[in-house]
Amino acid sequence: MNASHRAPLPALSSPPGDRLEVVAAWDEATPYQSWRPQALVPPTFRPATAPQTFVVVNQKGGAGKTTTVVELASSWAAQGLRVRVIDADHQEAALSQWLLPQYAEDGPRHSLRSVFFDECSLLETTYPTLFEGIDIVPSGLDLVRVEYDRPIGAEQALAAALAREAGQHGEAVPYDVTLIDCAPSLSLVTVAAMTAADQALVPLSVGGLDLKAMASLDRTITAVQQKNNPKLAVGAVFLTAWDKSGFARQLASRVSEDYPEAAVFPIRRSVRAAEAPIAEQPVRVWAPESTAASDYEQSAGIILPQREAV
Numbered sequence: 001m002n003a004s005h006r007a008p009l010p011a012l013s014s015p016p017g018d019r020l021e022v023v024a025a026w027d028e029a030t031p032y033q034s035w036r037p038q039a040l041v042p043p044t045f046r047p048a049t050a051p052q053t054f055v056v057v058n059q060k061g062g063a064g065k066t067t068t069v070v071e072l073a074s075s076w077a078a079q080g081l082r083v084r085v086i087d088a089d090h091q092e093a094a095l096s097q098w099l100l101p102q103y104a105e106d107g108p109r110h111s112l113r114s115v116f117f118d119e120c121s122l123l124e125t126t127y128p129t130l131f132e133g134i135d136i137v138p139s140g141l142d143l144v145r146v147e148y149d150r151p152i153g154a155e156q157a158l159a160a161a162l163a164r165e166a167g168q169h170g171e172a173v174p175y176d177v178t179l180i181d182c183a184p185s186l187s188l189v190t191v192a193a194m195t196a197a198d199q200a201l202v203p204l205s206v207g208g209l210d211l212k213a214m215a216s217l218d219r220t221i222t223a224v225q226q227k228n229n230p231k232l233a234v235g236a237v238f239l240t241a242w243d244k245s246g247f248a249r250q251l252a253s254r255v256s257e258d259y260p261e262a263a264v265f266p267i268r269r270s271v272r273a274a275e276a277p278i279a280e281q282p283v284r285v286w287a288p289e290s291t292a293a294s295d296y297e298q299s300a301g302i303i304l305p306q307r308e309a310v
């Protein structure tokens with residue numbers, strides 16, 4: 001593919017009044033009606049540095065995982081970082097249908113499945129998207145073979161592929177950020193994604209909270225930490241499709257109790273955010289004026305801040 005055909009991601013110019021207020025603790029005394037949308041960045045929060053691998057995970061469907069992956073990827077790519085997204089959801093492959101991989105005309109069309117079966121490297125399964133700075137490891141229905149065939153070492157396969165890549169490239173790793181989009185299930189592939197990541201990012205839909213799902217995700221994160229990946233931590237929680245309500249506030253308080261070191265970001269409900277996948281464009285491109293685009297941009301800057309230019 002000709003790199004000049006890739007669209008640069010636009011800078012956003014949201015008015016200051018539109019930005020989330022950043023607080024170190026929730027103000028529980030003020031009634032929610034007079035709340036402004038606030039991002040919680042507790043004193044215990046530690047920003048990430050590149051290169052970094054994030055897994056975006058929640059086994060509940062429709063929590064905002066794929067949207068979070070696309071928008072964080074777009075925000076970091078717009079700042080000049082080299083971003084790779086990995087589609088680890090074989091049921092929907094929603095990410096691969098949103099940020100379409102640009103295959104060479106007569107070239108091979110690998111997918112994430114090949115990495116689990118040791119057929120090729122992560123780099124060989126990575127393709128450009130139409131957007132500058134974002135490449136994708138696509139997935140398709142054949143990823144389900146991992147669940148059925150359970151190849152030896154599957155839980156470690158992604159971590160090993162990333163480690164091999166880092167070993168080959170040393171300081172000059174090909175991507176600054178890798179973001180893995182998970183299926184709404186705690187499958188073998190999801191566990192492999194959590195095993196490969198430095199940090200977990202958890203989107204929760206304010207409208208569809210299921211506390212049992214949260215408790216079960218927490219148990220899985222703990223199990224992965226204990227058995228496969230001691231460094232895995234929840235770096236941030238996104239309250240997606242957020243609007244001002246007593247319930248949103250309750251949820252925000254609960255999340256910050258459960259994950260005291262995580263930043264908590266409301267991503268405001270925007271009708272236009274839901275149109276972007278159909279348009280095959282990041283929300284940032286489809287609706288740059290939307291609060292969802294600006295909330296993700298602000299979150300991305302807090303999770304992995306850019307070094308100030310000297």
Ligand SMILES: Nc1ncnc2c1ncn2[C@@H]1O[C@H](COP(=O)(O)OP(=O)(O)OP(=O)(O)O)[C@@H](O)[C@H]1O
Pocket residue numbers: 060061062063064065066067068089092094182183184240241242267268269270271273274275277292
């Ligand atoms: N801030 C937002 N405002 C309005 N709609 C949103 C917002 N974020 C996500 N949505 C919509 O909510 C739906 C679910 O989002 P998304 O597909 O990102 O969730 P998911 O967790 O990846 O779902 P699945 O579990 O099915 O993979 C989509 O229709 C999406 O467009």
Ligand SMILES: [Mg+2]
Pocket residue numbers: 065066067089092094181182
């Ligand atoms: Mg999804």
